[in-house]
Amino acid sequence: MAVRRASTPLAAGSLFAEYPFLPGAESLLGEEAFSVRALLEETAFEAARSLGRARALAAADDPRAERELAELSVATPEVRYLSFLFARIVLSAAPVPAALRRWAVAEAKRSYGRLAAVPADELLEVARHLGFELAARPGGVAVPLVDYVRLSVPIREAGFRLAQQSVHRGEVDVPTVRAARLIQEAVRLQLAVPVPLAPEVVELVRVREAPLFAELERRSPAPVARPGAPGLLRRELFPPCIRKMMRTLEKGENLSHSGRFGLAAFLHRVGADEETIVDAYRGAPDFDESITRYQVEHITLRDGGKGYEPPVCDTLRSHGLCARDGDPTAALAVDRARDERCFDPKLRHPLQYYRWRGGAVVEPNDEGATPPGATPGRPAGPGRLRSTAPR
Numbered sequence: 001m002a003v004r005r006a007s008t009p010l011a012a013g014s015l016f017a018e019y020p021f022l023p024g025a026e027s028l029l030g031e032e033a034f035s036v037r038a039l040l041e042e043t044a045f046e047a048a049r050s051l052g053r054a055r056a057l058a059a060a061d062d063p064r065a066e067r068e069l070a071e072l073s074v075a076t077p078e079v080r081y082l083s084f085l086f087a088r089i090v091l092s093a094a095p096v097p098a099a100l101r102r103w104a105v106a107e108a109k110r111s112y113g114r115l116a117a118v119p120a121d122e123l124l125e126v127a128r129h130l131g132f133e134l135a136a137r138p139g140g141v142a143v144p145l146v147d148y149v150r151l152s153v154p155i156r157e158a159g160f161r162l163a164q165q166s167v168h169r170g171e172v173d174v175p176t177v178r179a180a181r182l183i184q185e186a187v188r189l190q191l192a193v194p195v196p197l198a199p200e201v202v203e204l205v206r207v208r209e210a211p212l213f214a215e216l217e218r219r220s221p222a223p224v225a226r227p228g229a230p231g232l233l234r235r236e237l238f239p240p241c242i243r244k245m246m247r248t249l250e251k252g253e254n255l256s257h258s259g260r261f262g263l264a265a266f267l268h269r270v271g272a273d274e275e276t277i278v279d280a281y282r283g284a285p286d287f288d289e290s291i292t293r294y295q296v297e298h299i300t301l302r303d304g305g306k307g308y309e310p311p312v313c314d315t316l317r318s319h320g321l322c323a324r325d326g327d328p329t330a331a332l333a334v335d336r337a338r339d340e341r342c343f344d345p346k347l348r349h350p351l352q353y354y355r356w357r358g359g360a361v362v363e364p365n366d367e368g369a370t371p372p373g374a375t376p377g378r379p380a381g382p383g384r385l386r387s388t389a390p391r
């Protein structure tokens, strides 16, 4: 991700504006007292609401927080804090949980961008406010072992395994940038939990911010292709079964184990990066970042990164996951003409559907085996990408 430069430590008064999730950030407002209802409704808070909506939408447009949010840099510390508060309250009342979880990731990554670039003093100060007693060491930071274990569990990036760390007297010595990544995780964990709201506040938010929720749904993050993939993933070309599985999770509803497996295996084969695959599960009622990453890795890294073969149509049908069958109000009913392809007797595999519509698929095999729906007898190298013209 892009790292923003900050060469000098923050003045104490600005710390809370930059990290509004820190306990004590409310001191930015001085003696001013206001109610949640006032923040949601009164004209005096319109600037904060506008910036808060921008924060929420930025998480959908830019879930990896790779771009600056221009409006943030020109807002006063008070408005920045209030906009954060507004976004958190609104997303806690969202009809689906994925919006809050995505925003938590984006806000945590934004903080990481700064923490990885500033002097270690600021990192230690932020950590201290969050309850972590980190200490400066030559060339890095010492993290208490218990905190390291707790924060590093969901991180599946190379180099975070405890066995690879230098541990001395109950502390883990890490480079500053790795400590910043641990703090990112602490922030994400904190922000992913909805703030408790009274039912009447939830109702008020859902009525007043209905346009925002509709926009968030419309802007659900576009899939991102991993390096080496042929370009953009084209969600609009995904077969109805896959789109239906994704919608199920986005709505915060449960998806069967076989559906979760089929979705991850399909996304891997069409070239999605790991973040995109994990993000597809973010709305699941039992979503757990660590477990999801572990399971996604298990599916996608099998056999040297070839991954598991996604299930064929017959298998999906036997598990009630084929959108051609069953619920006539879902998927196919919306765009039946296009999805008549699903009734073509030659269609055997969701990847085949995707190819028919012009999507590119990563061929997992070096030679020999031909994945269902692929053209038999056509050699393909490991990880080779193939695009088939629309039918």
Ligand code: SF4
Pocket: 239, 240, 241, 242, 312, 313, 314, 316, 317, 321, 322, 323, 324, 325, 342, 343, 347, 348, 349, 350, 353
């Ligand atoms: S026919 Fe195949 S591609 Fe079409 S919805 Fe059913 S399982 Fe998916």
